[in-house]
Amino acid sequence: MAIEYRKCVRVLPVVLLVGFSLPGLRSSPTDGGAGQVVAAKGLADPSFPATVRRALKSQEDLRAQPEHCSADRAQLGMIGRAVGQQVRIYRDETSFALFTVSEVRDEVPNSIVRMGRSGRDRLGEVGEFAASVHATAPHPSLGDADAEALGELVERLDDDGKHRGLIIIAPHGGRIEPHTDEQAERVKKALAGKPVSSWMCKGWSNVEGITPSERWHITSTDIHEASFPLLGRVIGRRFAHAVSFHGFQREAILADVVIGGAGWPCVKEELRKEIAGSLDPELRVVIAGEKDPLNGNDPRNIVNRLAEGSGIQIEQSPRARRASWRSIADAVARVYRSKL
Numbered sequence: 001m002a003i004e005y006r007k008c009v010r011v012l013p014v015v016l017l018v019g020f021s022l023p024g025l026r027s028s029p030t031d032g033g034a035g036q037v038v039a040a041k042g043l044a045d046p047s048f049p050a051t052v053r054r055a056l057k058s059q060e061d062l063r064a065q066p067e068h069c070s071a072d073r074a075q076l077g078m079i080g081r082a083v084g085q086q087v088r089i090y091r092d093e094t095s096f097a098l099f100t101v102s103e104v105r106d107e108v109p110n111s112i113v114r115m116g117r118s119g120r121d122r123l124g125e126v127g128e129f130a131a132s133v134h135a136t137a138p139h140p141s142l143g144d145a146d147a148e149a150l151g152e153l154v155e156r157l158d159d160d161g162k163h164r165g166l167i168i169i170a171p172h173g174g175r176i177e178p179h180t181d182e183q184a185e186r187v188k189k190a191l192a193g194k195p196v197s198s199w200m201c202k203g204w205s206n207v208e209g210i211t212p213s214e215r216w217h218i219t220s221t222d223i224h225e226a227s228f229p230l231l232g233r234v235i236g237r238r239f240a241h242a243v244s245f246h247g248f249q250r251e252a253i254l255a256d257v258v259i260g261g262a263g264w265p266c267v268k269e270e271l272r273k274e275i276a277g278s279l280d281p282e283l284r285v286v287i288a289g290e291k292d293p294l295n296g297n298d299p300r301n302i303v304n305r306l307a308e309g310s311g312i313q314i315e316q317s318p319r320a321r322r323a324s325w326r327s328i329a330d331a332v333a334r335v336y337r338s339k340l
């Protein structure tokens, strides 16, 4: 889930139109409708020119999921990607977004990429259009200030390479779900000296009318370690504990903090008490029910994959994060201090 607090700032486009390719990875020429290759500054990743078309009637998943697309199996393989992984799709230098390839097909011509209406909307076009598909998800080399100015996505890992204690994650930090990355950093700092790692992504948009969430959000059950190389370093570790911080978009209807994940109910109750006790009583803290869409209990959820059986997901309303992101992070740190 995502929230946007302020309007994005318009800056001069900083993206270059280039026709680069890596030796041996450039796709074969495709039909005349395929797009030119467009890429962000500093990125020289494998890519192929594409033609974005409407989802087929049979592709119900694409029509329901704006973050999903299908692509030609061989073309995807040419850029080193596979089904389930993430790709960037560029319509032009300002209209681009991160997608999960939820299906591979054998397309003729092989440049065809398919999306539902809501997916095409993310690229600012409801019809069919030329585009380019890139292998890179987070930008591999930008600092935070440059990433913000460029409307980019970056990935961060703070890890000693070996411990199996706690990992705190924020997959939608930066301006995608504001303050969640700061919460992960705060817990890591509060538990200095303990076996704790943090992993997060931070995303921004530099184009008015395109939110960071529209550009970069990938749902937690889809995040693939092959597309997030720093995550790939820790995904097989099997941590004893994992906690993810998230933000949902709507102001609270039933609750401001929803504790979920596949972890133990007793740990969720401990967290609920500690967080509720540190917040304004107006902010309601609950444990997600079985059918709650925010319950985060899917085994494919990245937090549950990092700590099998003990993943905890903390979803927070805009007002909870605005007013109390520090208090919530501090409460989480207090609960885990005794477990490490």
Ligand SMILES: [Zn+2]
Pocket (backbone or CB within 6 Å): 001, 002, 171, 172, 177, 245, 246, 247
């Ligand atoms: Zn999130």
